[in-house]
Amino acid sequence: MYCILIAGVPASGKSTAAEELSKRLSLPSFSKDRMKEILYDTVGFRSRAEKEALGLAAMRLLYETAERLMQCGLPFILENNFENASLEPLTVLLERYSCTAITVRLTGDFSTLYRRFLRRNNDPGRHRGHVVNDCYPERPGGRQEPSLSYEAFVKGVTARGMDSFSANGPCLTVDTTDFSAVSYDTIAAQIRAVQGELSHD
Numbered sequence: 001m002y003c004i005l006i007a008g009v010p011a012s013g014k015s016t017a018a019e020e021l022s023k024r025l026s027l028p029s030f031s032k033d034r035m036k037e038i039l040y041d042t043v044g045f046r047s048r049a050e051k052e053a054l055g056l057a058a059m060r061l062l063y064e065t066a067e068r069l070m071q072c073g074l075p076f077i078l079e080n081n082f083e084n085a086s087l088e089p090l091t092v093l094l095e096r097y098s099c100t101a102i103t104v105r106l107t108g109d110f111s112t113l114y115r116r117f118l119r120r121n122n123d124p125g126r127h128r129g130h131v132v133n134d135c136y137p138e139r140p141g142g143r144q145e146p147s148l149s150y151e152a153f154v155k156g157v158t159a160r161g162m163d164s165f166s167a168n169g170p171c172l173t174v175d176t177t178d179f180s181a182v183s184y185d186t187i188a189a190q191i192r193a194v195q196g197e198l199s200h201d
Contacts, residue, residue: 040129
């Protein structure tokens with residue numbers, strides 16, 4: 001049994017990759033961010049602590065969904081900002097069900113990804129539960145923190161292991177500095193080849 005993890009640097013296109021690969025591989029895809037959005041819209045938060053608690057709840061829901069699928073022996077896709085702290089609970093789950101995770105790790109030129117990250121956070125269409133703030137739905141004139149510096153962005157990515165994460169199986173690294181150069185057909189073909197090798201082991 002196998003699953004696919006879409007991991008990598010913030011603003012590297014993980015959500016898009018998960019959606020495109022889900023269509024090409026005919027696999028269900030589950031996103032922690034989407035689960036967070038549902039929780040935010042339903043429950044909201046009134047403090048940073050409550051926001052962090054909702055994030056942890058979304059991660060638990062993501063892993064609960066994964067476990068249910070593993071119990072049925074079904075492949076699937078998980079998309080998240082996987083990091084060092086994600087590895088231990090994920091490894092326990094994978095070992096429990098003898099599931100091999102194929103990691104698709106998205107990365108690129110950090111300065112380009114940083115500029116994309118800032119544009120995304122400043123986009124009025126961005127779900128407000130993801131923007132740094134202390135209350136959602138926001139109060140009129142609600143407080144927001146200053147934009148993250150480039151140095152803090154890089155430090156957060158590298159210290160948390162987002163740029164080096166991989167689980168217990170093969171890892172495919174994809175450069176998304178230029179989205180127009182990314183071929184999801186090629187990535188899907190690579191995953192099929194790896195999955196075929198795993199099935200013959």
